[in-house]
Amino acid sequence: MSPPSSKQSSVPKPHNPRMHTGGKLAFRSRVQDLEDLPGDRLLIGGDDPPSLNDIVPEGFDDVEIEIGPGKGAFVIAATEAKPDTFLLGIEAAAGYASLAATKLHESGNKNGIFLVDNGKLFLEDRVDEAALAAVHVYFPDPWPKRRHRGRRFFTEDVRAVIARVIRDDGYCLVATDNACYAGQIARVMGNAARFERDEAEEQRRIALGPGHAFSPTNFERKYIEQGRVIRRYAFRRLPRRITEPANTGDTE
Numbered sequence: 001m002s003p004p005s006s007k008q009s010s011v012p013k014p015h016n017p018r019m020h021t022g023g024k025l026a027f028r029s030r031v032q033d034l035e036d037l038p039g040d041r042l043l044i045g046g047d048d049p050p051s052l053n054d055i056v057p058e059g060f061d062d063v064e065i066e067i068g069p070g071k072g073a074f075v076i077a078a079t080e081a082k083p084d085t086f087l088l089g090i091e092a093a094a095g096y097a098s099l100a101a102t103k104l105h106e107s108g109n110k111n112g113i114f115l116v117d118n119g120k121l122f123l124e125d126r127v128d129e130a131a132l133a134a135v136h137v138y139f140p141d142p143w144p145k146r147r148h149r150g151r152r153f154f155t156e157d158v159r160a161v162i163a164r165v166i167r168d169d170g171y172c173l174v175a176t177d178n179a180c181y182a183g184q185i186a187r188v189m190g191n192a193a194r195f196e197r198d199e200a201e202e203q204r205r206i207a208l209g210p211g212h213a214f215s216p217t218n219f220e221r222k223y224i225e226q227g228r229v230i231r232r233y234a235f236r237r238l239p240r241r242i243t244e245p246a247n248t249g250d251t252e
């Protein structure tokens with residue numbers, strides 16, 4: 001989807017190298033001018049974003065990240081539903097992150113923030129092992145053209161990245177309307193030795209209501225109105241003592 005337009009400076013901005021990994025996010029690489037500052041709930045990662053430890057205030061045992069929160073409805077609902085959990089939304093498009101942060105600021109909730117960065121790189125180089133209770137990814141860009149499939153978030157290489165940062169018995173929670181991409185997600189995550197799909201947890205979180213998993217998001221609302229089938233998955237991170245007993249160094 002195209003990010004909302006914002007005023008462009010006449011001086012061209014340098015490309016952010018974190019949005020240039022393999023050209024995948026190159027289309028979002030220009031940092032836009034953010035003249036209406038969205039309170040204190042937005043961080044611009046630039047080429048050297050802060051680490052998770054630098055972002056999360058003292059006192060939160062449970063930290064969850066949403067990759068690609070768009071206009072931020074899920075993160076905002078989650079800060080409301082789970083006041084003892086800290087929520088970080090990592091959004092590649094600065095315009096969306098700014099909108100989301102403005103709404104979060106208006107909510108008054110301090111247990112969440114939005115960061116403009118490449119979510120996959122952030123998990124790789126800014127998050128400690130087992131630091132997260134959950135990673136949420138809702139309606140990731142499906143990149144339907146075959147030649148663009150390498151741009152998808154759920155490629156084989158992301159599995160080890162997610163497995164490293166989620167703590168034992170934590171969850172990777174995913175929703176998509178795209179049947180083909182759902183198949184790829186189920187293959188990438190469902191076949192992984194370090195995850196197992198947990199259908200009871202999917203139902204439990206849905207029953208808990210907005211802000212616990214999957215809902216609400218802008219794309220979810222749009223697709224429900226269109227009558228599309230939405231697939232929702234909860235992948236549980238299996239305990240390290242079972243999956244990595246000898247610490248073989250295998251990061252799969």
Ligand SMILES: C[S@@+](CC[C@H](N)C(=O)[O-])C[C@H]1O[C@@H](n2cnc3c(N)ncnc32)[C@H](O)[C@@H]1O
Nearest residue numbers: 068069070091092093118119138139217218219
């Ligand atoms: C289809 S939208 C879904 C937005 C939101 N999750 C929802 O359901 O309404 C996908 C979002 O993911 C963001 N995105 C794509 N790749 C990303 C990445 N590697 N890191 C962070 N955000 C990313 C896009 O900028 C876009 O806002």
